[in-house]
Amino acid sequence: MAETNTTQPLQTVIVRIQRFNPDVDKKAHMQDFKVEVPAGITLLETLELIKNKMDGTLTYQKSCRHAICGSCAMNVNGKNMLVCKVPLRDVAKNGKVEVRPLQYVPIIKDLVVDRTSFWEQYERAKPWLVPPEQMPEKEFRVSPEEVHALNEAQSCIMCGACYTACTVVAFNKKYYGPAAMLKAYMRVMDPRDTIPGERLKEVGSEDGVFKCHTIFNCIDACPKGLNPTQAIETLRKLAQRRAAFEAERAERLKTIAEPIKK
Amino acid sequence: MANYETITHDVVIVGAGLAGTWAALQASRAGVKDIGVISKIHPLRSHSGAAQGGIAAALSNVQAVPGTGAEGPLEATNENGPLVDTWEMHMADTIKGSDWLGDQDAIEILVKDAIKIIYEYEHLGCVFSRLDDGRIAQRRFGGHSMPRANYSADRTGHVLLHTVHEQALRFGVKFYSDWQCLDLIIEDGVCRGIVALDIVSGKLRVMRAKAVMFGTGGYGRAFKITSNAFANTGDGVAIAYANGVPLMDMEFVQFHPTGLWGSGILMSEACRGEGGHLLNGNNERFMANYAPSKMELAPRDMVSRSEQNEINNGRGAGPNKDAIWLDLRHLGRDKILEKLPEVREFAINFVGVDPIDNLVPIQPTAHYSMGGIPTTADGQVIANAKSDPVVGFYAAGECSCVSVHGANRLGTNSLLEASVFGKRAGDEIARFVKGGAKLYNVTGDPVEKVEKRISTIFARNGKERVDDVAQELKTTMTNNCGVFRDGERLQVAMRDIKALQERIKTARVEDKSHRFNTDLLHAIETENLLNFSEVIVHGAITRTESRGAHSRTDFANRDDANWLKHTVAHKPSNPNDPPILSYKPVNIDYKRYPPMERKY
Numbered sequence: 116m117a118e119t120n121t122t123q124p125l126q127t128v129i130v131r132i133q134r135f136n137p138d139v140d141k142k143a144h145m146q147d148f149k150v151e152v153p154a155g156i157t158l159l160e161t162l163e164l165i166k167n168k169m170d171g172t173l174t175y176q177k178s179c180r181h182a183i184c185g186s187c188a189m190n191v192n193g194k195n196m197l198v199c200k201v202p203l204r205d206v207a208k209n210g211k212v213e214v215r216p217l218q219y220v221p222i223i224k225d226l227v228v229d230r231t232s233f234w235e236q237y238e239r240a241k242p243w244l245v246p247p248e249q250m251p252e253k254e255f256r257v258s259p260e261e262v263h264a265l266n267e268a269q270s271c272i273m274c275g276a277c278y279t280a281c282t283v284v285a286f287n288k289k290y291y292g293p294a295a296m297l298k299a300y301m302r303v304m305d306p307r308d309t310i311p312g313e314r315l316k317e318v319g320s321e322d323g324v325f326k327c328h329t330i331f332n333c334i335d336a337c338p339k340g341l342n343p344t345q346a347i348e349t350l351r352k353l354a355q356r357r358a359a360f361e362a363e364r365a366e367r368l369k370t371i372a373e374p375i376k377k
Numbered sequence: 378m379a380n381y382e383t384i385t386h387d388v389v390i391v392g393a394g395l396a397g398t399w400a401a402l403q404a405s406r407a408g409v410k411d412i413g414v415i416s417k418i419h420p421l422r423s424h425s426g427a428a429q430g431g432i433a434a435a436l437s438n439v440q441a442v443p444g445t446g447a448e449g450p451l452e453a454t455n456e457n458g459p460l461v462d463t464w465e466m467h468m469a470d471t472i473k474g475s476d477w478l479g480d481q482d483a484i485e486i487l488v489k490d491a492i493k494i495i496y497e498y499e500h501l502g503c504v505f506s507r508l509d510d511g512r513i514a515q516r517r518f519g520g521h522s523m524p525r526a527n528y529s530a531d532r533t534g535h536v537l538l539h540t541v542h543e544q545a546l547r548f549g550v551k552f553y554s555d556w557q558c559l560d561l562i563i564e565d566g567v568c569r570g571i572v573a574l575d576i577v578s579g580k581l582r583v584m585r586a587k588a589v590m591f592g593t594g595g596y597g598r599a600f601k602i603t604s605n606a607f608a609n610t611g612d613g614v615a616i617a618y619a620n621g622v623p624l625m626d627m628e629f630v631q632f633h634p635t636g637l638w639g640s641g642i643l644m645s646e647a648c649r650g651e652g653g654h655l656l657n658g659n660n661e662r663f664m665a666n667y668a669p670s671k672m673e674l675a676p677r678d679m680v681s682r683s684e685q686n687e688i689n690n691g692r693g694a695g696p697n698k699d700a701i702w703l704d705l706r707h708l709g710r711d712k713i714l715e716k717l718p719e720v721r722e723f724a725i726n727f728v729g730v731d732p733i734d735n736l737v738p739i740q741p742t743a744h745y746s747m748g749g750i751p752t753t754a755d756g757q758v759i760a761n762a763k764s765d766p767v768v769g770f771y772a773a774g775e776c777s778c779v780s781v782h783g784a785n786r787l788g789t790n791s792l793l794e795a796s797v798f799g800k801r802a803g804d805e806i807a808r809f810v811k812g813g814a815k816l817y818n819v820t821g822d823p824v825e826k827v828e829k830r831i832s833t834i835f836a837r838n839g840k841e842r843v844d845d846v847a848q849e850l851k852t853t854m855t856n857n858c859g860v861f862r863d864g865e866r867l868q869v870a871m872r873d874i875k876a877l878q879e880r881i882k883t884a885r886v887e888d889k890s891h892r893f894n895t896d897l898l899h900a901i902e903t904e905n906l907l908n909f910s911e912v913i914v915h916g917a918i919t920r921t922e923s924r925g926a927h928s929r930t931d932f933a934n935r936d937d938a939n940w941l942k943h944t945v946a947h948k949p950s951n952p953n954d955p956p957i958l959s960y961k962p963v964n965i966d967y968k969r970y971p972p973m974e975r976k977y
Contacts, residue, residue: 120534136890137891137892138890138891138892139890151684155729157726157727160911166844166895166896167842167844167845168842170887171842171885171887171888171896172887172888172890172896174888174893174894174895175895176418176895177607178418178422178424178606178608179422179424179426179427179607180606180607180640180642181427181723181726181727182722182723182726183426183427183532183535183640183719184418184421184422184423184424184426184427184606185421185422186418186419186422194975198544199721200726200727201726202726215872223577223892223893224463224893227893229577230419234419237705238546241547242539242543242546243501243502243546244501244502244540244544245542245545246500246501246502250500252434252496253436253496253512254495254496254499254500254511254512254513255499255500255504255511256510256511256512257504257505258509258511259506259507259508259509261507262504262505262506262507263502266504266530269504269529269532269535269536269539270535272426272535273419273421284495297865302502303506305502305504307500307502308502310616374456374510374511374512375509375510376510376512377511
């Protein structure tokens with residue numbers, strides 16, 4: 116049976132939040148808010164309560180509140196997460212929780228960060244499909260197994276939690292970063308894509324897959340449980356046999372409009 | 378004042394969900410190269426991406442195993458055999474779903490273009506779920522007589538949005554992220570641009586254009602229990618109304634049957650499309666008493682009413698008997714993990730229940746805005762019930778009202794509508810711009826009015842906060858303008874709205890800074906909610922019948938003799954007067970699809 120909010124006990128929590136408005140503050144500082152809230156509420160609901168009842172100047176981003184839009188990624192107790200999907204009690208076990216903006220990118224205000232470099236890498240990875248010039252009358256034929264290989268990558272919500280947990284990104288903004296690489300992986304693996312060779316050449320370049328230190332911060336940070344490191348590993352292997360992979364794709368594209376036979 | 382920068386594009390689009398982005402992509406492909414799209418959140422965070430279950434089109438890829446009935450297993454069709462599904466069947470379902478308030482000429486365009494646009498999405502890179510032979514997989518959805526929901530697991534909107542955004546980038550569309558539209562510039566009946574706020578810097582900008590298009594989304598945030606994102610405050614609808622553009626059929630708000638209990642977060646209709654059941658507090662599949670042929674897959678308005686009726690009659694579930702159970706347990710772990718992975722996570726995260734093993738408590742939740750800015754089927758905004766155009770102004774998607782959904786939208790028709798009519802608007806805008814549209818001068822200072830509005834908001838220093846006003850509005854809308862309505866409660870809602878419209882004038886904003894001021898935005902958005910909520914409630918009071926999602930206990934029957942017509946509401950010149958209503962006839966082909974009793 117489900118629990119209901121009406122009978123939930125209250126919990127008292129100190130929410131310690133990093134504050135910073137570059138127009139007036141010399142440097143960031145931490146501010147404590149003591150809240151008494153129902154035990155089951157999310158961290159986003161807690162921030163809402165603080166903003167609407169205690170301090171209207173607190174600034175953060177939010178939209179869908181069910182972990183699909185990617186607006187509310189923040190650093191909570193040192194770990195990146197979407198605050199809309201995390202129950203307060205899970206992150207405030209000793210009555211305290213610390214909320215900071217995502218790291219390694221400029222702060223716009225309080226918990227809002229400037230993701231410009233993240234989006235630049237996304238665009239640089241050419242996230243769009245480059246389909247064959249001849250379109251069939253109906254759909255290209257893609258097998259359930261081929262779709263399965265793309266499922267993880269297409270689930271990415273571009274929240275930037277992985278990018279801002281990556282220690283390579285921290286020191287090198289030319290690096291693609293895990294999310295853009297996951298996107299590149301998705302297009303490389305898409306049987307309809309006509310430029311996998313070009314893509315592999317780009318992600319195999321000096322800012323690409325070989326820069327990854329495989330320390331798995333991206334996997335720990337991903338709120339959707341995705342595995343960018345594995346995608347990067349696969350891209351590394353494919354980049355080393357680029358010509359063969361291109362030839363396989365050219366072969367696959369010959370039958371891309373025909374029914375798949377088992 | 379005049380301390381602002383002016384930006385000029387051939388086309389300015391507000392909103393970067395499916396409708397706005399399709400319009401941009403299509404206009405760009407048609408040769409219009411100077412397009413700017415603004416969005417108050419990053420385009421990929423738009424609410425189109427939250428749609429889960431599917432997008433409708435009669436592809437005929439799947440059918441029920443012959444002889445197994447409405448709940449039987451599905452199988453791939455013989456692709457060389459006869460079509461099992463047609464656009465005509467999709468059309469008939471949509472008209473019946475709309476309770477005959479949908480315009481049939483527009484619906485015909487919707488269902489015919491559906492097939493083309495699904496294939497186009499596929500060609501542009503959308504990763505649909507597939508059948509073994511590589512065709513696009515399809516599932517059942519409420520109110521559709523055939524399995525024609527094309528899907529990508531339970532994240533269909535997400536993959537469609539990413540696909541069209543990627544292609545728009547490929548075609549060089551310029552996006553302005555974190556820009557909020559605050560006003561339209563319409564002079565002498567011609568739209569000449571917008572006033573926008575660059576949220577990061579807090580600076581106002583004039584954006585001039587030959588054509589302006591709104592794809593600003595729905596207005597579900599006017600309700601307390603809602604599936605809608607925080608962003609869905611109907612800004613475009615409110616701005617259009619404030620500038621003398623009418624709103625159509627605003628009283629028709631869809632309540633989705635399966636919002637998570639307490640929050641209204643959506644559990645996709647795909648839960649039922651894949652075979653999930655609804656149980657009341659006595660563990661009975663109560664839909665047998667309301668829609669025996671369709672059961673849980675009756676249209677949303679009917680299922681929501683049935684749920685509310687169970688709850689109102691003491692047969693609700695849970696400790697307060699104010700919930701309904703969604704039962705997915707019999708689908709099994711594998712099917713849930715493969716077909717419904719996201720919604721399973723929602724249930725775990727937000728009500729602490731894993732649907733693989735447990736019943737999920739749900740309730741009706743405000744979900745979709747059937748009404749909006751009236752347009753032609755080419756996205757041209759119309760100025761009145763006679764369909765005179767507002768030159769240079771276009772709209773598509775949930776903020777618009779074409780009307781293809783009439784009094785009740787069928788599931789999977791909204792992603793379709795935003796795509797089809799967004800694309801058509803893009804084509805029409807390209808024709809308009811390439812046909813010699815002028816960049817009209819803006820006279821006077823369009824920023825002055827907006828600056829004054831903002832300084833007035835900053836000067837408010839009452840005891841109350843903006844959010845207190847917003848919460849009261851949402852509560853009265855859910856309680857008094859919800860699944861069931863009656864004249865008395867609607868009057869309560871109207872009194873509350875009028876009182877709240879006064880109270881917002883002193884409600885305090887605490888953040889007075891320019892940089893990324895979400896406190897200020899909340900005040901502006903709440904004013905928007907208050908302005909169009911009056912139109913919703915006034916339309917609901919006036920419409921003395923029950924049709925689709927507008928269900929009045931004091932006028933329980935549909936009344937075609939008096940009410941088979943669209944409500945068109947204009948802003949009155951005196952704010953103390955109610956909206957000025959006129960009516961527009963519904964386009965009906967009386968030979969092919971005459972109004973009939975709506976039974977499932």
